[in-house]
Amino acid sequence: MTELVTLVRHGNVGLVTIDNPPVNALSHGVRVALLQVLGSASGDDELAALVIACAGRTFVAGADIKEFGRPPLAPDLPEVVEFLDTLEKPVVAALHGTALGGGLELALACHYRVAAKGTKLGLPEVTLGILPGAGGTQRVPRLIGVAAALEMIVGGALISVEKAQALGLVDAVLDGELTAAAIEHARRVADQRPLPRVSARRATLEDPDVFERCTKETHERWRGYLAPFHCIEAVRAAVDLPFAEGLVRERALFQELMSSSQSRAQRHVFFGEREAAKPVGLASDVPARELGSVAVLGNAPDAFAVADCFAAARIPVRVLDPGSAPFTELADVDLVLDASSGELAEKRELFARLDDACKPLALLASSASDLDLDAIAAATRRARDVIGLRLAPPTGRLLEVLRGRDTSAEACATALRLGKRLGKLGVLVTAKPGGVGQRLFARWSREAAELVAQGAHPEHVERVLYDFGFTRDALARARLASTQTQSSNGAAHGRSDREILERCVFALVNESARLLDEQVAARPVDIDVICVLGQAFPAYRGGPLFYADEVGPTSVFEFVREYHRNVGSEEWAPSPTLERLAASRGRFYGRP
Numbered sequence: 001m002t003e004l005v006t007l008v009r010h011g012n013v014g015l016v017t018i019d020n021p022p023v024n025a026l027s028h029g030v031r032v033a034l035l036q037v038l039g040s041a042s043g044d045d046e047l048a049a050l051v052i053a054c055a056g057r058t059f060v061a062g063a064d065i066k067e068f069g070r071p072p073l074a075p076d077l078p079e080v081v082e083f084l085d086t087l088e089k090p091v092v093a094a095l096h097g098t099a100l101g102g103g104l105e106l107a108l109a110c111h112y113r114v115a116a117k118g119t120k121l122g123l124p125e126v127t128l129g130i131l132p133g134a135g136g137t138q139r140v141p142r143l144i145g146v147a148a149a150l151e152m153i154v155g156g157a158l159i160s161v162e163k164a165q166a167l168g169l170v171d172a173v174l175d176g177e178l179t180a181a182a183i184e185h186a187r188r189v190a191d192q193r194p195l196p197r198v199s200a201r202r203a204t205l206e207d208p209d210v211f212e213r214c215t216k217e218t219h220e221r222w223r224g225y226l227a228p229f230h231c232i233e234a235v236r237a238a239v240d241l242p243f244a245e246g247l248v249r250e251r252a253l254f255q256e257l258m259s260s261s262q263s264r265a266q267r268h269v270f271f272g273e274r275e276a277a278k279p280v281g282l283a284s285d286v287p288a289r290e291l292g293s294v295a296v297l298g299n300a301p302d303a304f305a306v307a308d309c310f311a312a313a314r315i316p317v318r319v320l321d322p323g324s325a326p327f328t329e330l331a332d333v334d335l336v337l338d339a340s341s342g343e344l345a346e347k348r349e350l351f352a353r354l355d356d357a358c359k360p361l362a363l364l365a366s367s368a369s370d371l372d373l374d375a376i377a378a379a380t381r382r383a384r385d386v387i388g389l390r391l392a393p394p395t396g397r398l399l400e401v402l403r404g405r406d407t408s409a410e411a412c413a414t415a416l417r418l419g420k421r422l423g424k425l426g427v428l429v430t431a432k433p434g435g436v437g438q439r440l441f442a443r444w445s446r447e448a449a450e451l452v453a454q455g456a457h458p459e460h461v462e463r464v465l466y467d468f469g470f471t472r473d474a475l476a477r478a479r480l481a482s483t484q485t486q487s488s489n490g491a492a493h494g495r496s497d498r499e500i501l502e503r504c505v506f507a508l509v510n511e512s513a514r515l516l517d518e519q520v521a522a523r524p525v526d527i528d529v530i531c532v533l534g535q536a537f538p539a540y541r542g543g544p545l546f547y548a549d550e551v552g553p554t555s556v557f558e559f560v561r562e563y564h565r566n567v568g569s570e571e572w573a574p575s576p577t578l579e580r581l582a583a584s585r586g587r588f589y590g591r592p
């Protein structure tokens with residue numbers, strides 16, 4: 001087995017290499033080995049300087065997220081990072097790929113940072129519901145100033161190496177072979193003293209209003225999330241406190257977040273996205289076809305928005321109005337995506353014409369997930385190449401791929417690869433009217449409308465769902481304000497926030513579980529990811545089924561059963577999956 005951390009001498013420079021595929025995460029074994037290698041290298045009189053680099057495709061991309069939520073194993077990352085800061089010989093971090101989170105924090109405790117062209121740097125912890133917990137919130141403001149630090153830490157976005165150099169985060173962007181150039185750099189600085197330690201600097205507060213402004217912007221952009229506000233507090237500590245005390249404050253804030261349900265949910269979404277990208281029932285070696293050109297059918301803004309996605313990915317695309325365009329234009333395209341409106345009979349007619357007009361093996365896709373895809377496919381002679389594709393919404397990160405009864409594995413693989421080219425996550429589900437996203441949106445919005453129809457005030461229902469985390473945009477789509485009330489005077493019956501929330505969200509959970517019953521979605525994670533990425537379900541609640549596990553499937557089931565008894569409506573009939581979980585005290589994601 002390859003050693004996780006090795007030390008190789010290059011004259012008087014020691015090259016420390018971390019090798020922990022795929023992304024060199026700072027797992028327990030790496031931390032142990034790194035501490036041990038750094039310890040022996042620091043006491044080695046023949047070594048005047050060290051370089052820390054990584055094997056494989058990237059510098060350390062962060063702490064090992066798989067270890068989060070488990071009992072901590074010593075040494076923890078802060079211990080390794082702070083040990084590095086105490087070394088008396090210069091250490092150069094050689095960055096390539098993505099130097100993220102704990103990886104960047106490790107580099108910041110080195111005395112110098114050099115990077116290969118194309119490297120990306122960032123502190124994305126906020127997207128996992130935590131903050132940089134290995135000195136990042138204390139060192140970054142000391143190195144690049146408070147405003148830029150807040151932007152990186154609270155925003156969580158990755159930056160280019162050029163920007164990082166301009167900010168002062170890296171000292172040099174090197175051409176040629178990185179480790180050789182980094183060793184050369186180490187040789188040049190070997191005798192320079194004092195060692196430039198970031199921890200010894202003071203954080204510059206360029207503008208006294210920067211915290212207030214950032215807090216205001218954060219309320220607008222990250223409403224409901226805890227982590228961004230904790231990030232601001234941690235950076236404030238870098239200004240208010242000496243370094244060592246700042247670290248203590250950072251640690252306390254980090255641990256608070258780490259044990260929060262929000263972070264659990266956001267970590268669930270992180271791994272969920274990666275799991276959902278590996279669909280059940282589709283072998284990973286199924287060949288995907290090349291999509292050289294695409295036609296989008298439709299004349300409404302949605303069709304143009306969908307076409308923009310292809311254009312942004314540099315896939316040649318034309319938009320045609322299916323009412324007037326000559327279909328001869330479709331003879332050479334590899335994919336036709338129908339984004340026009342229409343009933344099933346019209347669609348069957350349209351797809352039969354597309355079948356005649358398009359070349360063999362061209363994919364015919366429908367974006368209407370509320371129609372019967374199998375019935376549409378049956379109108380063609382190429383049901384294997386008929387598929388549902390929903391970019392919902394076109395500006396979002398989700399591509400819902402609906403597989404019909406006869407859709408071939410190759411067509412599915414082609415659609416999923418298309419998702420990657422578009423910069424979206426393709427999630428494969430079975431084509432049943434409504435798919436996953438649209439059906440779930442319809443379910444909770446119908447329940448919200450029902451509450452309004454029964455006399456609840458639309459603003460009240462909206463406020464409760466908004467506070468839960470649904471976006472204004474999603475609520476606007478539900479059009480509650482235009483719902484007719486059933487009571488003669490329209491007076492608002494007294495509804496508690498709790499009733500509103502439980503009816504809408506538990507209806508959504510029950511419907512999600514039915515999607516599992518019906519095998520529309522193969523796994524809970526597919527549903528959660530679709531809801532978070534495509535239906536504005538708040539990421540900090542992890543998706544409806546993760547949320548149900550947090551509340552307890554038994555409580556959800558009891559509510560649904562009781563409500564079903566009271567109203568008798570079929571759509572409140574408890575899902576067998578939910579009932580089974582309640583009976584066995586189980587969870588959608590296994591027992592705790």
Ligand code: CAA
Binds near residue numbers: 124128136
């Ligand atoms: N820990 C554990 N596993 C990780 C990981 C991490 N930090 N980052 C990625 N992985 C795993 C993924 O789960 C995936 O595993 P599977 O193949 O089993 O699905 C594999 O590595 C490859 O990841 P991607 O599919 O995402 O590969 P990519 O090339 O598309 O992206 C990446 C690479 C940009 C590094 C991306 O994986 C990423 O953004 N990772 C997370 C980075 C991050 O958030 N770092 C901060 C961690 S928190 C931290 O460091 C806290 C602290 O301060 C102490």
